Amino acid sequence: MANLKLQAITKRFGATQALKGIELDIRDGEFLTLVGPSGCGKSTLLRIIAGLEEQSGGDVLIADKRVSKVRPSERDLAMVFQSYALYPHLSVFDNIAVPLRMRWLSTWQRLPLAHWLVPGTRAQERNITGRVAEASEILGLQELLNRKPAQLSGGQRQRVAVGRAIVRHPKVFLFDEPLSNLDAKLRVHMRTEITQLHRRLRSTFIYVTHDQTEAMTMSDRIAVMMEGELVQVGTPSEVYQNPRDVRVAEFIGSPKINLFPGSVTSNGNVYLLGKETALCLEAPLAGETIQIGIRPEHLCLADPERAIFSGVVQLIENLGAEVFLHLHLDGGDQSVIVRLPHDLAAGIAVKHRVHLDFPRERALVFDLQGRRVDTEVAEVGPVREAAPCG
């Protein structure tokens, strides 16, 4: 177990700058997820932490020691790969035992047949068998130890790859999109398994994924990466409720956040689709066009005369407990997704007109560059009071 520090990590591939000065502190025992769209540099960053890739600049510190010149095998990390990277010719037992054999046994002790002649081999092999048994028990692999990887299902292979990582009790675990080769149901299941494993081992986990659901459900903290930069680091609820960048707001959350064009008057009043809202900017930003983000669950049905906008239902997605309405707003080609509890959506059908409002304190305002702008709800709104939704 150890904390991990990234200091101004940069990486260049030819002319392209893949990582632009990453600064990140990962605490001991923390589950941190690096999340971002594909090509944002998150896997590269993980490989730099592992030492499989060399950074162009900056430093990696593990347990306060600079490891830039330390080989991956000496950094005391374990990694679970997207393709699992199991040794296809070795049984599950041998696959899990490889990290121990490579570290605990000498070259002579690893030779076939001859190894029993070297003193101490038997005791070491007993230790290894014990540790493999321990790891396979945690992961429920006891029945599969004699099988070859080809005889295992995707989820079982995944578990063997995790077993190979935990058997050595390393300082830090690295996961490189470990669930992306599994089907949807298994992915949900493995998600909880990995979370429970983290709770059990209490080690530092660094987990790379492009799936925001995985990031939201598993992590202590999320680090959102975009185009080689860390855009925001925070707990899942911080990142979801208080995104500091419009790209974060768009990336985290499913269905995607609704973004509306808006503008600001010189005294800081926010206009949405040309309509006045009760929102004020805390710092002036007059005359600029802005974007206003409202999450689908924050839109609610309202009386026609109180509604801030109305639209026609184009599509209804019924998920059982809740319903997603896809609307086309009146006057313009703005589309909106609304997330409603099942009961509230009863009676709404395609082609119906619905009227919407939103609690003002839920609106997220972003400036032209996509940076978040803090707002406050006016005490007495020019049109009417705030938070009209029940």
Added chain:
Amino acid sequence: MGKNVVDRRHQGIALLLSAPAIILMLVILIAPIAVATVLSFTDYSLGNAGFEWVGGENYTRIFTHSTYEKMLVASLTYVLVVVPVSVLLGLGAALLINSLRHGGSIYKTIYFLPVMATLLAMAIAWEFALHPTIGLINDTLSDGCDSGWVYRLATGAWYGNDPSSSWYGQGCSQGFPLWLGDRDYAIRTICFIGIWQAFGFNMVLYLAGLTSVPRELHAAAEMDGVRSSWTRFWLITWPMLGPTTVFVVTITLIRSFQVFDTVEALTHGGPVKSTFVMMYAIYEKAIQHNLVGMGAAITVAFLVFVMLLTLAQRWLVERRVHYA
């Protein structure tokens, strides 16, 4: 009942449609082997009106007559030397080239040259180089005798060896070997040329095999604590190349059993039948001596050899190298 009629009609049509392919296969692939097998039990000669059945006599001769014993020895020597050496050299060259960042393609081309060049044409070059008196090789070797330090190094005099007891020292005093005319050297020379020609091909096959080794496996091994490239080779590269190795060994084995052109061009099976390999024996018996029955018997024996080896490969090895 109606269904049965339809089924039978379908069967008839199916047979009719596949008949051309089946007939072609029988005539072109099976018939020649069948004819050779039949002829191997006769004393047939081309041009004769008839033939006598001789039973297994041709086969008995293969395994008892000293000429054919020499044939088996020559063929097996060639195979047992050329296959392991050219496979290992091919693997080594492939690994080295694969580890290069630049210039790999130059090496690939150079090592592949002997494969592309016709062996018969290259045999002439070799014949010239290996000529006992005017050949490049013996010329160079005897030049070394006059240069003091080469002589001392090659004879081992530097390490206190007796120069006259070494191979090089004897060569200097008694003349260097007749590479193709000496019964001790001829088969080795033929083997050398065989290796020279085969290893480039094996290298290319291994290079193709190496591209299929997933890069993540190497990364995983690095994380697992593998430090030396030797361990990495045994943990990943060698097992992952298993299917390639089976293929390479099989191909090289069959090609080595079929060696003919170097022997025909350089030694004609001699001296004293020391390079009398199977293909050359078939050629000499069946074509030159017009003993078609005998030639057919060797052909069948050859076929059985290669078939057995290939089957053994499939049964013993192939099952262990395919992991998926």
